[in-house]
Amino acid sequence: MKAQSSDKSSQFRRNVLLAFVFAIILLVLYVSIPGYNWAVSEMAFRNKELIDKIETRRLNNNLPELTDEFKRFFKIGNYWYLSYIREQTPQNAVILLPPHEAVDTVAEMTFISSSDWVEYFIFPRLCISEDEKDKKPELYKRVTHVAVVNYWGYDKLKYYPGKMDKDAIFPIDTIKTN
Amino acid sequence: MMLIVGILMLYLTGATLLMRISTHFCWKEVISYSFPIGLTINTLFMFVCDVIGFGFTEYVLFFASFAIIALNYDLLYSYYQEHKKDMKLPSLSLSNMNYAAAFLSIVILILFYIITSKNLYWPTSEHDAIASFDKLGMVMALEGKIKISLFEYNLQGSGGIYPPLFHGGIAYLYLFGASSPKIISTLFYISLILGFYSLVKKYVKPIMALFFTLLLAVAPELYSHAALLLSNLPATANVMIASLTLFIAIDKKEKSYLWLSAIFTAITLWTRNDTIGFAIAAIAIVFLSFYKSKDWKTIGGYALIAISTFVLWTLYLKLVIAIPQSSRFVDHLGFDSKKMETMLLYVFSMFTWLQYGTMPPGHMLYGISFLLSIIIILLNIKNIRSDKALVLFYFLISFAIYFMIFYLLDENKQDAPISSLMESSFKRGMFCFIPILLFYSATCKVGIWISDKIEAFRLG
Numbered sequence: 001m002k003a004q005s006s007d008k009s010s011q012f013r014r015n016v017l018l019a020f021v022f023a024i025i026l027l028v029l030y031v032s033i034p035g036y037n038w039a040v041s042e043m044a045f046r047n048k049e050l051i052d053k054i055e056t057r058r059l060n061n062n063l064p065e066l067t068d069e070f071k072r073f074f075k076i077g078n079y080w081y082l083s084y085i086r087e088q089t090p091q092n093a094v095i096l097l098p099p100h101e102a103v104d105t106v107a108e109m110t111f112i113s114s115s116d117w118v119e120y121f122i123f124p125r126l127c128i129s130e131d132e133k134d135k136k137p138e139l140y141k142r143v144t145h146v147a148v149v150n151y152w153g154y155d156k157l158k159y160y161p162g163k164m165d166k167d168a169i170f171p172i173d174t175i176k177t178n
Numbered sequence: 179m180m181l182i183v184g185i186l187m188l189y190l191t192g193a194t195l196l197m198r199i200s201t202h203f204c205w206k207e208v209i210s211y212s213f214p215i216g217l218t219i220n221t222l223f224m225f226v227c228d229v230i231g232f233g234f235t236e237y238v239l240f241f242a243s244f245a246i247i248a249l250n251y252d253l254l255y256s257y258y259q260e261h262k263k264d265m266k267l268p269s270l271s272l273s274n275m276n277y278a279a280a281f282l283s284i285v286i287l288i289l290f291y292i293i294t295s296k297n298l299y300w301p302t303s304e305h306d307a308i309a310s311f312d313k314l315g316m317v318m319a320l321e322g323k324i325k326i327s328l329f330e331y332n333l334q335g336s337g338g339i340y341p342p343l344f345h346g347g348i349a350y351l352y353l354f355g356a357s358s359p360k361i362i363s364t365l366f367y368i369s370l371i372l373g374f375y376s377l378v379k380k381y382v383k384p385i386m387a388l389f390f391t392l393l394l395a396v397a398p399e400l401y402s403h404a405a406l407l408l409s410n411l412p413a414t415a416n417v418m419i420a421s422l423t424l425f426i427a428i429d430k431k432e433k434s435y436l437w438l439s440a441i442f443t444a445i446t447l448w449t450r451n452d453t454i455g456f457a458i459a460a461i462a463i464v465f466l467s468f469y470k471s472k473d474w475k476t477i478g479g480y481a482l483i484a485i486s487t488f489v490l491w492t493l494y495l496k497l498v499i500a501i502p503q504s505s506r507f508v509d510h511l512g513f514d515s516k517k518m519e520t521m522l523l524y525v526f527s528m529f530t531w532l533q534y535g536t537m538p539p540g541h542m543l544y545g546i547s548f549l550l551s552i553i554i555i556l557l558n559i560k561n562i563r564s565d566k567a568l569v570l571f572y573f574l575i576s577f578a579i580y581f582m583i584f585y586l587l588d589e590n591k592q593d594a595p596i597s598s599l600m601e602s603s604f605k606r607g608m609f610c611f612i613p614i615l616l617f618y619s620a621t622c623k624v625g626i627w628i629s630d631k632i633e634a635f636r637l638g
Contacts, residue, residue, distance in 0.1 A: 011638045012273055018636050019277035022389070026285065035398035035542040043402050044292040051299050068301040068357055075303040116309035116335040119328065123317060126331055139331050 077108040081149075081167055082121040088169045089145050091124050096143040096172070099130040102152035109149055109167075146172050184236070184354025185365070191243040192216030193257075194250035199441075200434035201257045205265050208257075210373030211438070213365050214343075214416055218445045219246065221346035224324060225490070229498075233322030236353040278636070282388035286371065286395055290404075294364050297405035301358050307407035310335030315348025315359060325498055337409070339501055341491040343449040344409040360407050367404040370415035371395050374613055377422040380430075381621035385636070386629035390620040393550070399543040400609045409450055410606040416446040417456050418613035424460050425569055425617065428467050436464070436476070440483035448487040452607065455579025457484045459572045467568075508588045517596050521585060524600040528608055535597050543605065544612060551615035558624045569618040577611060 030036050072079045103109040111117045115127045133140045146153040148168040192212030223242045227234040302312045317326040328334045351359040379387040403411040420442035427435035446453045464480045527534035529548045
């Protein structure tokens with residue numbers, strides 16, 4: 001009986017020791033391999049902390065649950081502009097986006113010249129980048145609005161818009177069509 | 179509520195087809211395999227609707243899935259009766275508990291919980307998902323067809339030529355009321371982790387199986403994809419099941435795993451067409467294993483099932499969408515030594531800790547997955563021909579084809595230099611090779627020897 005109990009106790013100790021050894025192995029991997037460190041501390045824990053912080057602040061201020069629309073303002077630097085395009089244009093609009101060279105120095109406007117990317121936010125409206133005018137001439141002819149970014153695009157308008165903001169959206173033909 | 183019903187329907191539809199193959203799979207395998215199979219069945223429904231010109235809706239998909247479940251509910255019920263005794267939690271007795279296994283399980287669960295919280299909290303924000311997959315899925319759900327209106331204006335994005343499993347899955351979730359479809363990545367991540375664990379555990383003890391499952395689950399670049407809406411993680415889950423079930427089918431001579439492997443190879447090709455190398459490697463292995471016994475029926479059956487989706491999608495691309503797959507490749511074959519050198523150096527840096535291009539040195543994007551595998555292969559060198567040589571054969575063939583696909587890509591047509599392709603698409607495609615090499619490492623003679631030693635020590 002005593003031997004059996006001692007066996008069990010020894011097995012228990014070995015079991016715990018083994019768990020401890022694996023904990024050390026994982027710790028060594030976490031400390032010595034930057035990839036694991038990045039995945040666990042940056043991808044996992046830091047993001048969890050950020051979410052907790054946002055949610056705590058929301059609850060403290062008695063705010064309603066954040067919608068995906070609202071969260072996009074956190075994640076996508078120029079989401080305000082994409083949202084503005086949606087508000088200011090009809091659903092059948094075809095929007096002319098600036099060429100890459102007009103926005104490549106403005107970090108906030110990254111991807112605004114990519115029609116594939118912008119289309120996601122403005123569907124069912126269509127869009128075409130100035131860079132694509134030779135690739136998609138038919139769609140280029142159908143442009144109804146110009147996305148003015150970083151002062152690019154005013155020369156595409158067939159009228160003088162009056163106030164010239166850095167970023168805006170205008171109908172191509174006349175301001176009344178909007 | 180509708181979303182939960184939709185997801186449940188996917189699992190049940192997948193489980194019924196799985197029961198048709200065999201009722202001997204354990205419950206972890208059923209959970210792992212059912213989701214991709216259910217999603218494939220539903221995206222095939224979408225495909226059929228599209229071809230006959232009938233717009234699909236959530237009702238069409240629901241009733242089609244419901245019909246499959248209703249016709250096979252007896253199989254599901256008998257499976258439950260047969261396996262309900264196995265569906266229990268492990269012993270929680272403090273004296274008998276396998277502490278190392280419990281510790282590794284807890285680490286996996288914590289990491290899974292955290293990355294899932296992140297995934298489900300934030301909406302889609304990564305460029306490729308927005309410019310392609312999420313957009314395709316969203317518009318497919320709105321228009322009820324695969325060839326959506328965006329193809330007319332060439333606004334479909336780079337994922338437009340990929341088969342519809344992933345963006346069709348996104349469309350399915352939108353149809354069933356999802357505000358964000360990102361849960362699809364979590365469900366594939368579950369399939370990957372649970373499936374890998376249950377298949378490796380057929381050879382080694384739980385501690386070893388859990389340790390290698392952890393290495394797979396937390397391979398840094400792959401882990402980050404569990405919170406992104408890209409098709410690489412789903413492709414990895416499908417390749418993992420397709421390949422590991424093939425190895426088990428050949429090793430243990432279990433035909434049910436062979437057919438499952440054929441189905442998952444087809445599912446892999448229904449996810450991404452650049453995974454063709456895995457299908458070719460699998461067919462080569464089946465041919466080598468069965469040609470001596472002149473079992474042409476098995477060889478032919480496997481090959482037919484495996485490439486069926488590839489043929490289907492290639493024809494659809496050519497005849498309906500009118501974008502041939504070859505449109506991305508070089509027109510003239512020739513040896514480009516500079517391109518080859520760049521690619522080889524990138525591959526070398528991915529397998530080791532060295533720097534090439536803008537990839538940081540020592541970062542080890544895949545953790546120790548590749549390095550550990552190389553070390554274990556070297557330790558097992560004496561048995562290399564007799565011990566699971568098919569796994570290495572499969573890896574070499576599929577990797578060579580994967581490498582060649584990228585070598586043949588035309589940088590001008592892709593609008594990106596080869597260095598950029600290596601640091602984005604190629605890097606992500608490497609995920610598919612991690613489970614194959616980790617499976618070899620865990621289950622080769624060296625792996626089994628280590629597993630047995632650990633277990634012997636644990637039990638005294």
